[in-house]
Amino acid sequence: MSEERFDAIVVGAGPSGNAAAYTMAKAGLKVLQLERGEYPGSKNVQGAILYADALEKVIPDFRDDAPLERHVIEQRIWMMDDTSHAGMHYRSEDFNEEKPNRYTIIRAQFDKWFSRRVREAGATLLCETTVTDLLRDIKGKVIGVRTDRGGGHIYADVVVLADGVNSLVGQRAGLRPELKPQSVALAVKEMHFLPQEVIEQRFNLKGDEGVVIEVMGTVTNGMTGTGFIYTNKESLAVGIGCMVSDFAETGTAPYALLEAFKNHPSVKPLLEGSEVKEYAAHLIPEGGYREIPEIYGDGWVLVGDSAHFVNAVHREGSNLAMTTGRIAAQTIIRLRQFRSDFSKADLAAYRKALDETFVMKDLKKYKDIPNFLHGNAKNVFGVYPRLFSQAAQNWFRVDGVDKREKERQIVSSFRKGRGLRGMIGDAFKLARAWR
Ligand SMILES: Cc1cc2nc3c(=O)[nH]c(=O)nc-3n(C[C@H](O)[C@H](O)[C@H](O)COP(=O)(O)OP(=O)(O)OC[C@H]3O[C@@H](n4cnc5c(N)ncnc54)[C@H](O)[C@@H]3O)c2cc1C
The missing domain is CATH 3.50.50.60 (FAD/NAD(P)-binding domain)
Structure with missing residues (x-):
């Protein structure tokens, strides 16, 4: 050779x-x-x-x-606080196409x-x-x-x-x-095995259909990061990742974060009865354009x-x-x-x-998004998820309080939680980083 x-x-x-x-x-x-x-x-x-x-x-x-495991027909995006999640779901029969666009593997x-x-x-x-x-x-x-x-x-x-x-x-x-700790995420992941029919029942699926769930919120303890749950044929991939610099600053152990994520009331029932067969950790380069x-x-x-x-x-x-x-x-x-x-x-x-x-x-x-997230992690991954969850709970609870009063309470909680100037500033910074 x-x-x-x-x-x-x-x-x-x-x-x-x-x-x-x-x-x-x-x-x-x-x-x-x-x-x-x-x-x-x-x-x-x-x-x-x-x-x-x-x-x-x-x-x-x-x-x-x-x-290929499953083709994805449903995307869920969850914003979590400690006991709840507010979500956006998109599911479409159109994704059951001849040549599907996304698969789990x-x-x-x-x-x-x-x-x-x-x-x-x-x-x-x-x-x-x-x-x-x-x-x-x-x-x-x-x-x-x-x-x-x-x-x-x-x-x-x-x-x-x-x-x-x-x-x-x-x-x-x-x-x-060398990689900078603030530009690289450390993700930990487990594979949870369940019978195929249990997965299909829990996630409302048939055949090779699949669901993916992306999660942000208090589950990362105010650190920049996200969690995920992906459906395979006979297993669920469950993971969470945060920036290495945030782990170092807060002293949080990645596996403790994953444990808390798995025990969140929105996640635990999905994993119930599963057998964990694999645990893995890996880095992800997330610094974006400026780090190329x-x-x-x-x-x-x-x-x-x-x-x-x-x-x-x-x-x-x-x-x-x-x-x-x-x-x-x-x-x-x-x-x-x-x-x-x-x-x-x-x-x-x-x-x-x-x-x-x-x-x-x-x-x-998205070249400015990493800096935006790094500078606003506590608000993006802590304050806002809590405020949205409180607002949703207030709105959906039928308790004799009239709707105009509920609106007033919600606006007031956002003002107290982040302040009008803070919210306008965050919206402006996000819009500038996103464009
Ligand atoms: C937990 C987690 C979840 C993710 N989820 C997704 C997802 O759902 N969808 C998605 O698109 N991306 C996802 N990613 C990102 C995706 O995995 C990577 O972007 C992708 O694997 C990069 O491919 P690569 O070939 O560049 O590197 P790698 O996949 O890392 O492959 C590099 C290869 O090089 C080999 N190698 C390294 N050094 C040497 C050496 N010196 N000599 C010989 N061989 C060497 C390694 O063994 C490895 O096989 C995820 C990453 C993680 C960590």
Whole structure:
């Protein structure tokens, strides 16, 4: 292996690395993919919702054999206080379409399937192989990788770093800075197993229909973060995540937060009688547009989480990973046709192409949201959920108080809880960050 040369080396076999390796191998490039895990997916954690559009652009017929759990027909968004939740539900029969738009998946199975398709397309995969460093020529151009396998120097025209949120290889090589605690979330997740019919009954589902629930509110103890419950065929994925800096400042233990979430009166009945079989923790890069490092250089590109491509507002990550992997691969394929030396100047085409996609457009749109949330966490995740819950409870309780008086009480509770100037200020800051 040490003397063999490849057109491209892909580091990592998550969604971004698989999308890149598949696209290049399918186009006839000689691709080597290196994965530190025992098998693709063995190290990966995700909720997980799969966004079909991004995968369809890589493997149009993926529905034929991909291990999909349920297609999502209902989205619930809950704002919680300590004993209640106010929610928005959207359920539509239209989501029971021939080619559904969103699915729940189990990453260990999904990554294995994706990797099989990558190998069938012609790429070579080496598992249990950790890339430890990048090899450079005397001008500093990346020309290959060093691995933890004996004699592990492997050469290629270009290296695609798809090694996830920590991207130790990228950090060590000085391609990207260290993660900042205020830009990265730590999420903990459990898999709760229940009989299929119990899940369908509890969530009002039939066949392969699924529900996803996203949660915000006091359940994160005033920290910036969210919780989730996703329905699989015979399990529920239940998790919660908050910014690492908030965990450090408050001294909160992530597993204690998950316990409190599971015991919330709105959540507990959904999990009753379940058997917990898996517990996992993972980082999510949530700093947004301002944290995206340089994503290309002489002989290398960054894709997926390694380049901070996560849209935390919409809970999207794997689709950005697959899209950036595909666009990087397409750029490499095109450059190769023009006998490029994969210099930084040539690989700039990757960033240019990405700027035209939803990935950069969405991240740019929300570039100020992380700072807004960080600066207003106590209000967004504490004060407002409590006020909304009190208001809803007051409004729905029929207790002889006339409706005009109820309106007056609700307005007064918001004035006392946050103040008129505070609310106007928050609305203004949110509108400015959102536009
Ligand atoms: C709890 C949780 C829930 C989430 N839910 C969702 C969701 O519902 N929908 C969604 O779209 N996104 C979700 N995400 C985000 C999504 O998981 C990521 O955005 C996505 O996995 C990024 O893909 P990737 O290929 O860039 O990185 P990864 O999936 O992290 O893959 C990186 C791969 O590189 C390998 N690797 C790392 N270092 C090396 C090395 N030195 N040498 C060799 N191999 C290496 C790793 O073992 C891994 O297989 C969630 C994340 C978490 C943590």
